[in-house]
Amino acid sequence: xxVGVLFSGGKDSTLAALLLDGFxxxxxxxxxxxxxxxxxxxxxxxxxxxxxxERLELDREVADDAVDAMVADGFPRNxxxxxxxxALERAAAEGFDAIADGSRRDDRVPTVSRAWAQSLEDRHGxxxxxxxxxxGRTAVDRLVERNLxxxxxxxxxxxxxxxxxxxxxxxxxxxxxxxxxxxxxDHVQTRVVGIRDRx
Amino acid sequence: xxVGVLFSGGKDSTLAALLLDGFxxxxxxxxxxxxxxxxxxxxxxxxxxxxxxERLELDREVADDAVDAMVADGFPRNxxxxxxxxALERAAAEGFDAIADGSRRDDRVPTVSRAWAQSLEDRHGxxxxxxxxxxGRTAVDRLVERNLxxxxxxxxxxxxxxxxxxxxxxxxxxxxxxxxxxxxxDHVQTRVVGIRDRx
Numbered sequence: 001x002x003v004g005v006l007f008s009g010g011k012d013s014t015l016a017a018l019l020l021d022g023f024x025x026x027x028x029x030x031x032x033x034x035x036x037x038x039x040x041x042x043x044x045x046x047x048x049x050x051x052x053x054e055r056l057e058l059d060r061e062v063a064d065d066a067v068d069a070m071v072a073d074g075f076p077r078n079x080x081x082x083x084x085x086x087a088l089e090r091a092a093a094e095g096f097d098a099i100a101d102g103s104r105r106d107d108r109v110p111t112v113s114r115a116w117a118q119s120l121e122d123r124h125g126x127x128x129x130x131x132x133x134x135x136g137r138t139a140v141d142r143l144v145e146r147n148l149x150x151x152x153x154x155x156x157x158x159x160x161x162x163x164x165x166x167x168x169x170x171x172x173x174x175x176x177x178x179x180x181x182x183x184x185x186d187h188v189q190t191r192v193v194g195i196r197d198r199x
Numbered sequence: 200x201x202v203g204v205l206f207s208g209g210k211d212s213t214l215a216a217l218l219l220d221g222f223x224x225x226x227x228x229x230x231x232x233x234x235x236x237x238x239x240x241x242x243x244x245x246x247x248x249x250x251x252x253e254r255l256e257l258d259r260e261v262a263d264d265a266v267d268a269m270v271a272d273g274f275p276r277n278x279x280x281x282x283x284x285x286a287l288e289r290a291a292a293e294g295f296d297a298i299a300d301g302s303r304r305d306d307r308v309p310t311v312s313r314a315w316a317q318s319l320e321d322r323h324g325x326x327x328x329x330x331x332x333x334x335g336r337t338a339v340d341r342l343v344e345r346n347l348x349x350x351x352x353x354x355x356x357x358x359x360x361x362x363x364x365x366x367x368x369x370x371x372x373x374x375x376x377x378x379x380x381x382x383x384x385d386h387v388q389t390r391v392v393g394i395r396d397r398x
Contacts, residue, residue, distance in 0.1 A: 001341065001345070018222075019218065019222070019330075022221070023217075023218070023342060023345075023346070097341075098338060103333070105313055105316070105332075106313070106317075114304055114305070117304070117335065118305075118335065121335060121337065127334075127335060127337055127338035127341070128335065128338075129333055129334055129338055130333035131218075131330070131333045131334075132333065133304075133332050133333035134302070134328055134329035134330045134331065134332035134333055135326075135328055135330075136316065136317065136320060136326060136327065138320065138326055139297060139326035139327075139328055142200065142296075142326070143222060146200070146222075147222070
């Protein structure tokens with residue numbers, strides 16, 4: 001069975017792929033807007049972790065709507081959620097038997113409710129998997145430490161492949177750097193650079 | 200890292216163990232009340248699937264309370280839920296780094312809320328994992344078909360290792376066979392008899 005895993009190059013989506021490996025044929029799918037080098041960053045990580053990689057171009061108007069929502073809200077949650085739902089809808093139409101993401105039990109955003117997941121599955125004839133949703137924060141941290149090689153840096157210094165990286169650029173273009181600082185509080189981000197030998 | 204997987208010999212708990220294998224050292228833990236041969240059934244399946252196996256004796260008064268709840272309710276949900284929470288509490292005190300169960304996204308009972316899981320983790324210093332909670336019914340069915348060898352039969356004909364098997368016996372002793380038929384509607388049960396070669 002073929003699964004397309006929405007992939008940013010971050011630790012959650014990488015770990016989700018590892019958990020599915022052996023049960024599915026995994027393809028890492030970077031969904032993005034072609035802003036900056038987010039897809040290139042994800043491709044580099046995909047090569048390092050050894051899974052096939054595909055790019056999925058999302059609709060730019062979804063990004064623009066998300067930026068508008070972030071400016072209006074002053075926080076990123078609703079914008080990120082809109083983009084994630086769009087990415088899942090688009091990935092579900094790509095012909096995989098299943099699609100997956102790196103959603104965790106303790107994540108507040110993005111979230112995928114059971115009802116929304118079932119609707120996606122019914123409309124596209126595809127299984128939606130969130131292999132980390134049965135793992136809490138501590139369990140995920142331990143799995144990352146044992147299975148992945150990561151580097152850490154403040155958000156603005158780390159080139160990443162996730163939605164946030166692209167939306168930060170678009171937000172700065174639309175509303176200025178000050179808006180970026182207001183919407184995205186400083187926090188340390190991580191990027192996966194390899195997997196550990198699990199033997 | 201050592202994980203104790205609550206194990207009935209059914210397909211969900213077996214599949215949960217397979218998903219964790221490679222990331223944790225898996226021990227299958229049968230939690231029961233010593234009624235009938237539930238533990239023996241689970242031990243047979245554990246040997247067939249090739250994981251270490253332990254028995255955990257639960258408090259008989261929890262079973263009695265569960266039977267009382269089932270008789271009062273006329274359906275099994277609350278009784279099963281009480282037994283499952285007790286089993287998780289007891290397993291969490293066994294010294295594993297993590298404990299796990301076979302809860303699925305689309306299960307209605309037993310359920311473990313995020314708040315309850317975090318409380319369990321905090322009080323016992325253990326991670327709680329539900330590796331199937333990110334998989335819907337269709338995805339689980341496909342994984343079972345590809346990875347497990349199962350046999351099917353009506354509930355009353357299949358000797359099983361789950362709570363239901365023990366609670367049916369206790370319910371019959373307490374309230375008669377008629378109560379069993381009322382509380383547990385007929386349905387086909389499955390029992391795992393082996394795992395498929397995944398090479």
